[in-house]
Amino acid sequence: MDFTPSDAQQAMVGLADRIMGDHLDMGRHLAVETAGGWFDRDLWEDLASAGLLGIALGTDVGGSGLDVVALALLLGVQGSHVAPLPLLPSSVAAVIVDQHGSDEQRHRLLPDVAAGGCILTVAVQEFLDDRLSQPSVTFKDGLLHGTKVVVEHLDAASLILVTVRGPDGPRCVLVDPMAAGITRVEGTSTRRQPVWEVTFEATPAEPVGDDTTVGDLLDHLRLGISATQLGVTERALSMTAEYTSTREQFGRPIATFQAVGQRLADQFVNVGGIRLVTLSAAWRLANGADATEDLLVSKWWASERATDVANATQHCHGGMGVAVDYPLHRYTLWNKHLTASLGAGTQSLRALGDHLAR
Amino acid sequence: MPIASGATGTVTAMSNTHRQASDDTSADDAAFVARVEAFHAEHCVRIDDPAGSDAGSDDPDGLTAARSYQGALTDAGLAGLDLPNEYGGAGLTAHHQELFTRAAAAWHRPDSPLSISHGMCLPMLAQFGTHEQKSTHLPGVIRGTSIWCQMFSEPGAGSDVAGLSTRAVLDGDEWILDGQKVWTSGAHYCDHGLVVARTDPTLPKHQGLSMFIVDLRSSGVEIRPLVQISGAKGFNEVFFSDVRVPAANILGDVNQGWNLAVSMLMFERVSIGAGGGALNAKRHPELIQLARDLGRSNEPVIRQALAALHISEEIKGYIGQRIRSAVAAGRVPGPEGSIAKLTGALVARQARDTAMAIVGTAGQAFGRRGDGNELDQRATAGRKWSGFCVSAAGISLAGGTDEVQRNIIGERVLGLPREPDPFKGAPWQDIPRN
Ligand SMILES: Cc1cc2nc3c(=O)[nH]c(=O)nc-3n(C[C@H](O)[C@H](O)[C@H](O)COP(=O)(O)OP(=O)(O)OC[C@H]3O[C@@H](n4cnc5c(N)ncnc54)[C@H](O)[C@@H]3O)c2cc1C
Numbered sequence: 001m002d003f004t005p006s007d008a009q010q011a012m013v014g015l016a017d018r019i020m021g022d023h024l025d026m027g028r029h030l031a032v033e034t035a036g037g038w039f040d041r042d043l044w045e046d047l048a049s050a051g052l053l054g055i056a057l058g059t060d061v062g063g064s065g066l067d068v069v070a071l072a073l074l075l076g077v078q079g080s081h082v083a084p085l086p087l088l089p090s091s092v093a094a095v096i097v098d099q100h101g102s103d104e105q106r107h108r109l110l111p112d113v114a115a116g117g118c119i120l121t122v123a124v125q126e127f128l129d130d131r132l133s134q135p136s137v138t139f140k141d142g143l144l145h146g147t148k149v150v151v152e153h154l155d156a157a158s159l160i161l162v163t164v165r166g167p168d169g170p171r172c173v174l175v176d177p178m179a180a181g182i183t184r185v186e187g188t189s190t191r192r193q194p195v196w197e198v199t200f201e202a203t204p205a206e207p208v209g210d211d212t213t214v215g216d217l218l219d220h221l222r223l224g225i226s227a228t229q230l231g232v233t234e235r236a237l238s239m240t241a242e243y244t245s246t247r248e249q250f251g252r253p254i255a256t257f258q259a260v261g262q263r264l265a266d267q268f269v270n271v272g273g274i275r276l277v278t279l280s281a282a283w284r285l286a287n288g289a290d291a292t293e294d295l296l297v298s299k300w301w302a303s304e305r306a307t308d309v310a311n312a313t314q315h316c317h318g319g320m321g322v323a324v325d326y327p328l329h330r331y332t333l334w335n336k337h338l339t340a341s342l343g344a345g346t347q348s349l350r351a352l353g354d355h356l357a358r
Numbered sequence: 359m360p361i362a363s364g365a366t367g368t369v370t371a372m373s374n375t376h377r378q379a380s381d382d383t384s385a386d387d388a389a390f391v392a393r394v395e396a397f398h399a400e401h402c403v404r405i406d407d408p409a410g411s412d413a414g415s416d417d418p419d420g421l422t423a424a425r426s427y428q429g430a431l432t433d434a435g436l437a438g439l440d441l442p443n444e445y446g447g448a449g450l451t452a453h454h455q456e457l458f459t460r461a462a463a464a465w466h467r468p469d470s471p472l473s474i475s476h477g478m479c480l481p482m483l484a485q486f487g488t489h490e491q492k493s494t495h496l497p498g499v500i501r502g503t504s505i506w507c508q509m510f511s512e513p514g515a516g517s518d519v520a521g522l523s524t525r526a527v528l529d530g531d532e533w534i535l536d537g538q539k540v541w542t543s544g545a546h547y548c549d550h551g552l553v554v555a556r557t558d559p560t561l562p563k564h565q566g567l568s569m570f571i572v573d574l575r576s577s578g579v580e581i582r583p584l585v586q587i588s589g590a591k592g593f594n595e596v597f598f599s600d601v602r603v604p605a606a607n608i609l610g611d612v613n614q615g616w617n618l619a620v621s622m623l624m625f626e627r628v629s630i631g632a633g634g635g636a637l638n639a640k641r642h643p644e645l646i647q648l649a650r651d652l653g654r655s656n657e658p659v660i661r662q663a664l665a666a667l668h669i670s671e672e673i674k675g676y677i678g679q680r681i682r683s684a685v686a687a688g689r690v691p692g693p694e695g696s697i698a699k700l701t702g703a704l705v706a707r708q709a710r711d712t713a714m715a716i717v718g719t720a721g722q723a724f725g726r727r728g729d730g731n732e733l734d735q736r737a738t739a740g741r742k743w744s745g746f747c748v749s750a751a752g753i754s755l756a757g758g759t760d761e762v763q764r765n766i767i768g769e770r771v772l773g774l775p776r777e778p779d780p781f782k783g784a785p786w787q788d789i790p791r792n
Contacts, residue, residue: 321755
């Protein structure tokens with residue numbers, strides 16, 4: 001295992017960081033937030049033109065042929081800029097289609113995903129059942145029945161990758177959001193993003209992959225969430241280091257109070273842990289090794305420790321950490337959203353316990 | 359470790375008071391409690407009734423509800439309990455206030471928009487106001503027709519509030535106020551503010567401050583609401599430019615503002631950590647119910663978190679009771695206020711984490727359009743606790759941060775040596791600031 005990014009990965013990270021950094025200033029964030037939709041389409045197009053929307057897809061379908069480690073690093077960059085984009089659900093769904101779909105499906109869908117024209121989203125969460133790998137939405141005779149929640153970017157997506165229970169067990173299917181029998185209820189997530197409850201009643205769907213596909217989708221989503229949180233926490237911490245070094249009270253920088261400095265040092269250790277468990281999980285996934293344990297560890301660690309980082313960085317900003325005029329609040333809200341994605345830390349802990357003690 | 363002897367004495371005195379208060383079951387007390395209960399049965403929803411909720415101060419309906427509750431309470435002779443009739447109070451005692459707090463804790467009271475006005479400004483006015491000031495202002499404050507806010511923090515003075523730079527200069531029989539306050543909770547709906555300003559920059563920082571009663575509708579006052587991370591418009595920036603304040607509106611004496619500020623911070627800490635409002639309601643009963651509703655009450659991890667929260671809330675309850683008993687016995691709370699406030703902040707965070715573990719995925723949801731299916735219960739719970747989750751951090755900041763409380767406990771309760779201050783005794787105007 002070597003977590004040093006390759007030259008190709010480093011170049012990709014540098015490019016993505018420059019594009020997002022140049023594009024997203026405070027005014028741009030406000031403009032996108034005011035417009036609603038939580039989606040910076042111009043930035044999406046810039047990323048598409050730079051070839052960053054298909055980095056982990058095969059070269060035969062318009063991708064760059066890098067692995068999911070590269071995708072994890074890219075999601076980290078998104079997190080560090082808190083960029084409102086459908087990058088996580090779309091890229092993960094595309095990787096699943098690439099790895100599990102038929103050749104026909106790959107060639108029909110993926111070139112357009114890499115080019116930025118086709119956005120994918122995922123529907124895996126259910127309100128009344130936290131056992132993600134045992135979905136209760138049914139798929140029988142080509143038709144879907146049931147409800148999914150917290151579906152992101154439904155308004156922008158061309159297709160939804162849905163986890164379902166088929167006659168032979170858990171499966172993934174693709175659904176057109178405009179298909180018959182779909183009702184949607186819009187809500188708002190903690191990070192002010194529109195999210196939907198989607199109910200299917202005899203909705204036509206197209207199967208993708210086999211009995212391993214749901215597990216692989218969940219694995220990649222867990223990775224994507226932790227990778228995004230890595231970027232979010234790393235940047236929140238560096239912002240806080242800078243703020244506390246310049247903010248003065250009692251005639252000195254507040255970072256010189258040991259209660260502040262030591263708490264931030266603890267957060268550095270937390271972020272370092274998020275980085276290592278996330279990259280380890282990514283490396284295992286990319287190399288076909290069993291990553292289940294690493295992914296549960298990383299989801300739990302990222303959830304719990306990212307919450308610590310969010311609390312500490314917010315607190316050390318004093319009132320600034322509570323006001324929306326100051327950029328830190330986005331990092332706090334993203335952390336909360338991501339921590340609750342696919343269930344809070346306790347759910348990962350329970351799943352990990354099942355996995356270890358079985 | 360040497361424990362300051364004063365502090366030990368304090369603890370003993372308070373526990374005695376507490377015992378007396380809780381053993382006192384006279385018929386008068388029972389009749390009074392019955393009145394409190396009858397009033398709330400008529401006007402409020404019980405805390406364990408899921409239909410009830412405490413509307414935020416942000417909401418105009420919340421303000422109307424607060425005013426009408428407080429008006430009715432005043433008409434019923436149940437407001438300003440320990441204040442004399444001549445100032446609009448009920449003419450009873452602090453002991454009645456404690457009985458009220460305990461009895462009323464069982465109800466959702468829509469008075470959170472008044473918490474600063476009543477928990478902090480009113481006791482200041484009652485304790486330090488002149489007869490004139492009390493006659494003019496107390497009746498309206500008690501009734502809630504006049505709402506007050508606390509104006510201490512500035513962009514350059516938060517934890518180091520004594521370093522503040524808003525200036526007040528005497529001009530004939532008026533003070534002229536210039537400067538900026540920030541994070542002022544409720545200023546956007548308040549009538550008056552208690553403002554701390556610098557009246558003598560040549561004195562050391564704690565010695566050149568005074569406290570003023572400022573009419574927020576005076577010309578030269580500009581209030582700009584700031585949006586909080588929870589989405590609420592809870593606090594404000596307030597700008598003073600050449601605001602003229604009548605000389606009679608000084609509270610206490612000139613350059614005695616720091617002593618008053620410390621008293622007010624104590625009232626604030628007691629109010630945040632041991633007050634009777636929504637902030638101090640025990641949260642574990644509601645969370646236990648939530649875990650049952652969501653089918654998670656059998657999970658060992660959740661059960662342990664709930665048990666731990668129960669323990670913390672019991673202890674926090676005792677700390678609050680001890681302080682309120684001391685107040686009921688006529689004592690002005692000292693650094694115990696910091697203990698209550700710190701405990702309150704820590705327990706709020708524990709409740710937040712427990713709630714998030716219970717709501718799980720639903721904790722992602724903030725709001726939801728549409729209505730009428732069985733998922734609503736989860737969505738509503740998710741939304742409610744999500745809101746609590748993102749605002750809980752504020753409890754660790756407002757009224758002095760956790761670190762500031764710990765410093766006070768270290769120095770004033772444990773008697774640890776103070777942190778060296780290189781600027782001690784220097785005139786405020788000679789201290790560098792950014
Ligand atoms: C929800 C909310 C409501 C508020 N309402 C009001 C109000 O109505 N009226 C009002 O006047 N103010 C109000 N405040 C302001 C509040 O009192 C200040 O935010 C608080 O005192 C901290 O000041 P600051 O924000 O300037 O942070 P700073 O003082 O800049 O502190 C930043 C960080 O440094 C730490 N720090 C600072 N000094 C030390 C030290 N000596 N040792 C260790 N750590 C230290 C702090 O703990 C904090 O984590 C409110 C704040 C909030 C969040």
